[in-house]
Amino acid sequence: MININDIMETINMISEENLDIRTVTMGISLLDCADSDANRACEKIYDKITRLAGNLVKTGEDIESQYGIPIINKRISVTPIAMIAAASKADPVMYAKALQKAADATGVNFIGGYSALVHKGFSAGDEALIRSIPEALSLTDNICSSVNIGSTKAGINMDAVKLMGQIVRRTAEITADRDCIGCAKLVVFCNAVEDNPFMAGAFHGVGEPDSVIHVGVSGPGVVQAALKKYPDADLGQLAEIIKRTAFKITRMGQLVGSEASKRLGVPFGIVDLSLAPTPAVGDSVAHILEEMGLETCGIHGTTAALAMLNDAVKKGGVMASSYVGGLSGAFIPVSEDAGMIAAAKSGDLELSKLEAMTAVCSVGLDMIAIPGETPAEVISAIIADEAAIGMVNSKTTAVRVIPAIGKKAGETLEFGGLLGSGPIMNVNSVKSPKKFIDRAGRIPAPLQSLKN
Amino acid sequence: MKTIVSVIGKDAVGIISKVSAICFECNANIVDITQSVLQDMFVMVMLTEIKDLNCSFTDFSEKMKQLGKENNLDIRVMHEDIFNSMHRI
Numbered sequence: 001m002i003n004i005n006d007i008m009e010t011i012n013m014i015s016e017e018n019l020d021i022r023t024v025t026m027g028i029s030l031l032d033c034a035d036s037d038a039n040r041a042c043e044k045i046y047d048k049i050t051r052l053a054g055n056l057v058k059t060g061e062d063i064e065s066q067y068g069i070p071i072i073n074k075r076i077s078v079t080p081i082a083m084i085a086a087a088s089k090a091d092p093v094m095y096a097k098a099l100q101k102a103a104d105a106t107g108v109n110f111i112g113g114y115s116a117l118v119h120k121g122f123s124a125g126d127e128a129l130i131r132s133i134p135e136a137l138s139l140t141d142n143i144c145s146s147v148n149i150g151s152t153k154a155g156i157n158m159d160a161v162k163l164m165g166q167i168v169r170r171t172a173e174i175t176a177d178r179d180c181i182g183c184a185k186l187v188v189f190c191n192a193v194e195d196n197p198f199m200a201g202a203f204h205g206v207g208e209p210d211s212v213i214h215v216g217v218s219g220p221g222v223v224q225a226a227l228k229k230y231p232d233a234d235l236g237q238l239a240e241i242i243k244r245t246a247f248k249i250t251r252m253g254q255l256v257g258s259e260a261s262k263r264l265g266v267p268f269g270i271v272d273l274s275l276a277p278t279p280a281v282g283d284s285v286a287h288i289l290e291e292m293g294l295e296t297c298g299i300h301g302t303t304a305a306l307a308m309l310n311d312a313v314k315k316g317g318v319m320a321s322s323y324v325g326g327l328s329g330a331f332i333p334v335s336e337d338a339g340m341i342a343a344a345k346s347g348d349l350e351l352s353k354l355e356a357m358t359a360v361c362s363v364g365l366d367m368i369a370i371p372g373e374t375p376a377e378v379i380s381a382i383i384a385d386e387a388a389i390g391m392v393n394s395k396t397t398a399v400r401v402i403p404a405i406g407k408k409a410g411e412t413l414e415f416g417g418l419l420g421s422g423p424i425m426n427v428n429s430v431k432s433p434k435k436f437i438d439r440a441g442r443i444p445a446p447l448q449s450l451k452n
Numbered sequence: 453m454k455t456i457v458s459v460i461g462k463d464a465v466g467i468i469s470k471v472s473a474i475c476f477e478c479n480a481n482i483v484d485i486t487q488s489v490l491q492d493m494f495v496m497v498m499l500t501e502i503k504d505l506n507c508s509f510t511d512f513s514e515k516m517k518q519l520g521k522e523n524n525l526d527i528r529v530m531h532e533d534i535f536n537s538m539h540r541i
Contacts, residue, residue, distance in 0.1 A: 002456070002532065004486050004497050006539040011458055011528060065510055068530035248538045255537040 014069060017221035018283040019249065021256050022276045023073040024060050025197035026053050027204035027212040027269060030079040030113075038090030042098035045084070049076060049102035049111070052211050052266070057107040059263050063256055071256065072218070072418070076106070077202035078113035086125025096136035096143050103142040110185075112144040112202035117192070120154040120442070130163060134171040137182035144200035150190035150387040152394045156443040161387065164188050165380025165437065169403055172372070176405035179413045183402040184335075184367065188383050190390035190397045195270050195325045201363070201398060212269035213261040214326060217253035217317075219245070220275045221282040223309075227291045238292060239312040246273065246316030254321040272326030273317030274362065275309070277337035279420035285309075285330050286339025286349075297339050298349025306330065307360035327396055329362025335402075335415060335422035336367055344423040351382075351425050359389050364398035369413045369422030372405040374429055379403065381433035384443075392446050454483065454501055454532045457516060461525035463494035470523070471498065474515050479506040499532065 013019040035041035060074040085092045116126040150156035175182035187201040194205020197214035226245045253271040261268035286297035289305045334340045343349035390397030409426040484499040513529040520527030
């Protein structure tokens, strides 16, 4: 029989250290649902999602009960709706409503894919979809939206960057009565991946199979608890401990993913090797960095500690899963991480440090509340900076900022649940990047793109 | 299919008997039992074969959970694969 200590270790990870499967996400292609009649297209979308994912939540719950491991979210990602909506000339919000109806029918937490990929330019349907995002996110509860505005291969579409600054602001304004929640469901990417199981950025890429199961694991608490046992180990030894822990966490993801895929009769896609925090005590990435020896997250040394953590998580996880993909790395969403919230409130963690941190981890400036008066061009400039980091370093970067309409730095936005609460962080907007953003056009692809 | 029934809590008279009674009631065959005291906690681990279970897995698991609640013990029923995949390459 399995060693009693190993059994206790697993049980302890689940009951004391918040180990869970963060999400089982079913990717569904909607390419065959496009129709010149938008009503017909919406019907096809609803039918296909409910047909394929009708049992997703039930299956997730069965696996949860049989294996004793919590699966926090069951989600769906779909083909970027801009591609489907392009076939008709109708208002794209119709499609968001159809997705919401499908989300209600299947009982999933979120459907991601109200998206457009415009890294080199807008094609038919893209701009209409982007302009409809504020309304779509305000009229729905469980729909997530993402826009890819740059890539290492294509450069950065600054027309889209300019537009997205305005869209993010507009989305905050239109949902201001609900703590600007719309912006928590909207992410702007550079180098977006096609098999991401995490929200708000999940969509089902066109190179993916008709339907597929992806899994995102979690476990910052487990890593922190493991490190706590070695207060005097050097950094090489710490990396080794993180690797071993990440291996175990990922094995669980692999098991759940393959089991879900078997039960649902849908191919298994990838495990996303992630450390995804929640606002719960003992589930924080910032606290891991502090366990490594930083007095608080955000001070000098944070980037180096995070780089090591991120790398060790990947090294440990990669052998544990047959297929690795998605965003894979440690997430640093400020409002969803108790340690980050505390560091942002105390002023130890600033936006500029977060930007540096995004160069060495997954994914970007995530769940950051900014002052309500931040102008659209400053938001665009934040997006442009972040996209440049992604473009040059051939990695995914993203911006999910929430302009807190009517509030100032130092106050707080309360989202509740997994989205947590966001201390409003100071943005340097005394002097303006307006001229630069207004130039628009396209930043050419960097030399790094020429690999052939 | 085999599951691990784990019992954690303060030692008391009759724990194994109560857990085995549910196994008998549900027709789960006990394959192996180990017990130990870890960090002042009584820990008992039971490997059971549940292919001939006369009720659903959820019922079996719920009965164990209920027993745990009544006796102030943490009783979990988990598929053995979760431990195999985590601790064996």
